[in-house]
Amino acid sequence: MEYINVVLFTLLISSGSCHGELNFKTLDTEVGPVVYVNLLFRHGDRTPITVYPKDPYKDISYWPLGLGELTKEGIYHHFVQGSWVGKRYAQLLPKNRRYHQSAIRILSTDVDRTLMSAEAHLAGMFPITEEQKWGGIDWQPIPIHTVPEQLDKVLAVKHPCKKYHYEKEKLKQSAVYKDLMKKLQPLGEYVSKYTGEPFTSLRIFEYLYSILLVEKMNNLTLPEWTESVFPDQLKVLAGYSLAVPTWTPEMKRLRGGPLVKEILENMKKKIAGTLEPPTRNISIYSAHESTVSAFLNTIDAFDFLPPPFASMVLVELRKTAQNDHVVMVLYKNSTDPTIEPYILTVPGCSAACPLNDFEALLKPIIPVDWDLECQHQENVEPALNQRFDSLAIFGFLLFYNFSINLHFRWEFRKTFFNPAKIIILFA
Ligand SMILES: *[C@@H]1O[C@H](CO)[C@@H](O)[C@H](O)[C@H]1NC(C)=O
Ligand SMILES: *[C@@H]1O[C@H](CO)[C@@H](O)[C@H](O)[C@H]1NC(C)=O
Ligand SMILES: *[C@@H]1O[C@H](CO)[C@@H](O)[C@H](O)[C@H]1NC(C)=O
Ligand SMILES: *[C@@H]1O[C@H](CO)[C@@H](O)[C@H](O)[C@H]1NC(C)=O
Numbered sequence: 311m312e313y314i315n316v317v318l319f320t321l322l323i324s325s326g327s328c329h330g331e332l333n334f335k336t337l338d339t340e341v342g343p344v345v346y347v348n349l350l351f352r353h354g355d356r357t358p359i360t361v362y363p364k365d366p367y368k369d370i371s372y373w374p375l376g377l378g379e380l381t382k383e384g385i386y387h388h389f390v391q392g393s394w395v396g397k398r399y400a401q402l403l404p405k406n407r408r409y410h411q412s413a414i415r416i417l418s419t420d421v422d423r424t425l426m427s428a429e430a431h432l433a434g435m436f437p438i439t440e441e442q443k444w445g446g447i448d449w450q451p452i453p454i455h456t457v458p459e460q461l462d463k464v465l466a467v468k469h470p471c472k473k474y475h476y477e478k479e480k481l482k483q484s485a486v487y488k489d490l491m492k493k494l495q496p497l498g499e500y501v502s503k504y505t506g507e508p509f510t511s512l513r514i515f516e517y518l519y520s521i522l523l524v525e526k527m528n529n530l531t532l533p534e535w536t537e538s539v540f541p542d543q544l545k546v547l548a549g550y551s552l553a554v555p556t557w558t559p560e561m562k563r564l565r566g567g568p569l570v571k572e573i574l575e576n577m578k579k580k581i582a583g584t585l586e587p588p589t590r591n592i593s594i595y596s597a598h599e600s601t602v603s604a605f606l607n608t609i610d611a612f613d614f615l616p617p618p619f620a621s622m623v624l625v626e627l628r629k630t631a632q633n634d635h636v637v638m639v640l641y642k643n644s645t646d647p648t649i650e651p652y653i654l655t656v657p658g659c660s661a662a663c664p665l666n667d668f669e670a671l672l673k674p675i676i677p678v679d680w681d682l683e684c685q686h687q688e689n690v691e692p693a694l695n696q697r698f699d700s701l702a703i704f705g706f707l708l709f710y711n712f713s714i715n716l717h718f719r720w721e722f723r724k725t726f727f728n729p730a731k732i733i734i735l736f737a
Contacts (some may be wrong), residue, residue, distance in 0.1 A: 315625045322420045332661050334640075334650040337628070341636060341662045346580040346627040347399055349574045350595040351391065352602050353427035354384025354620040358521045363506030365521070367530050380423040383527075385430045387620040387645040392434025394647045395622075402591035409452055411437040412589040418596035419465045420456045427620070428596035454596070463680060464568045465597045467555070467604045471684035474564040481557055482511075494547075497539070512554055515547035519616065520599075549614040552603035562675040563681065566608025569601070571676045574669060577627040581635055581665075607676055611639060611654040620645050628662065635665040 332340055332503055359378040361368035375381060396407045405409045409432075416432065418424045432452040442450055463469045481487055491498075491511075498509030522532055522540045532540065549688050556562045576593050579585045595601070599617050606612035606623065621643040628636050638661060642651035655661045658671050 332653055332654060337638070341638065342628045342630040344399065344402065344626045345629050345635075346591055346593075347402065347576055348576055348593045348595070348625040349395065349622060350569070350573075350597065350602060350605055350625070351427070351431070351622040352424040352599050352617050353380060353384075353390075353421075353596065354388045354430065355381045355527065356423050356524070356619070357381060358524045360517065360521070362518065362521060367525055372528075372530070378421075378423060379431075380426040384423070384427065384619060388427045388430035389434035390645055390647060391620050391622060391642070392431035393437075394434075395431070396435035396437070396644075399592060403436075406439050407436055407449060408439050408442065411453070413588050414592040414594065415590060416452070416454045416594040416596065417465065418454050418456045419598065420459050421463060421598075423455060423596065423598040425456065428594065431594070431596070464572055465595055465601055467565055467569075467598075467601050467646060471564050471680075473684050474561065477558060477560045477564065478555070481554070481561070484553060495611075497543070497547075500535075500698055501539065504533070512547060512551035515544050516551035516616075519544040519548035533581060545616065546614075548616045549603075552600065552616060553607050553612060553614055556604050556607040559674060562608040563677055564680070566604040567675050567677045568680055569595070570608055570672060573625050574672065574676070577625075577635070577637065577665060578669075578672055580627060606641070606654075609639070609672060610657045611641075618643050618645075622651075624651065627665070630662075636662040637665055637668045638662055662663070 336365070338344070354522050357373040357375050357377055357379050361377075367373075370376075396403065401406055403413055416428055418428045429452075432454075433449055436452065438448050438450050444450070457466075458466075459466055461469075494512070495509075497513065501507075501514060501518060505514075505518060507518075519540070519638040522536055522544070524533060526541075556566045575595070576585070580588075580590070602617040602621060602623060603612060606617075619642070624638075624640040624642065626638045626640065628638060630636060639654040639656065640651040641654050642649075656663060656668065656671060659667050663671075
């Protein structure tokens with residue numbers, strides 16, 4: 311029961327102050343200017359990463375760029391996001407938003423679409439100045455750092471970790487998870503029948519949502535069987551599937567923890583003057599939907615919706631009039647430059663959270679020595695099952711009556727999108 315009380319408590323807090331009392335436009339005067347920003351984004355629109363066995367569009371001729379590659383729309387959207395970022399943080403950049411190595415560092419996962427997204431983003435962020443013209447097109451090369459996937463323990467969120475896989479297995483073996491899978495069985499079988507993909511985990515819904523969304527965005531007509539499940543039901547399940555890798559505190563610590571730790575350290579080093587170089591004002595991380603959802607869920611600010619293409623999390627360090635440092639987390643999940651980002655709140659703190667409080671709150675999910683913690687082994691304790699209660703609530707709510715029924719879905723949406731209400735109903 312203890313865990314569920316924590317969930318109840320945190321959801322009540324976060325839903326109450328979701329948008330905060332702060333106004334996005336006046337943060338500089340209300341809170342204080344930004345002195346450092348960490349930017350984590352998902353790559354832009356891409357072709358499907360994979361197709362399903364019975365996919366009418368599985369022929370590669372539908373995807374001339376190849377699978378999982380950034381499209382023209384993806385390039386454009388990141389260019390637009392980059393211009394928005396450049397304008398918003400112009401005071402952190404050299405005059406005229408001129409690119410200079412001392413102001414920024416960019417890290418990308420070692421994947422074509424994230425590397426390309428970072429390039430498009432930077433082209434929008436740093437319009438070439440007169441003195442930077444070099445005799446060709448109005449574009450300049452900007453360095454993007456990367457780490458091979460097998461060595462990436464921070465951004466790719468899939469580096470092998472024994473303890474993590476053990477924790478994940480423990481979740482999957484828990485009675486409530488098994489019960490959830492049982493409740494999902496009818497939907498799983500339905501989807502499995504038409505896709506030709508076996509139903510073994512929630513991942514099938516995540517993959518399918520992502521494939522159908524891309525096909526729809528490419529103006530392909532979706533098969534009739536998808537109408538009852540796409541987009542609404544699959545979107546909700548895809549969102550939950552994205553939260554599963556960071557479901558428990560232990561999983562958060564080992565999966566999302568390393569990136570949260572790095573971002574926190576960037577800000578602390580900025581204040582201490584120990585960044586390399588100390589003049590650096592911006593860190594950019596170009597990654598995936600799984601990275602964005604892991605980061606947000608690890609700090610308990612995830613909305614359980616799949617992060618759209620080119621969505622961005624902005625972790626700002628601001629300096630108040632009293633010379634204190636506060637952290638703000640913003641989420642820009644739209645590529646429309648006129649749509650303001652959402653101000654997220656880490657449960658237990660205010661939207662402008664004092665850095666020390668932010669660090670103290672997140673301490674339990676920050677690994678001290680990730681490699682060492684990953685080695686750790688222990689035996690399964692059946693008593694731990696109860697901490698998965700919140701998953702059971704979700705399962706119950708969603709599959710209480712799995713019949714595809716518009717009224718039900720509407721009721722469900724109304725309830726689902728208000729987590730506090732779910733908890734009140736079932737606590
Ligand atoms: C970093 O931001 C400060 C303002 O907070 C600015 O004075 C400084 O020039 C910026 N650094 C670089 C390298 O542009
Ligand atoms: C899909 O159709 C819309 C409306 O005709 C068009 O604006 C858009 O460019 C098309 N998208 C693709 C990827 O062809
Ligand atoms: C964007 O994020 C906000 C806050 O989490 C959420 O309410 C909204 O539905 C999201 N929109 C999209 C398109 O994901
Ligand atoms: C589920 O809902 C449908 C439509 O509202 C109804 O016909 C059906 O009997 C319900 N099933 C159960 C098990 O309650």
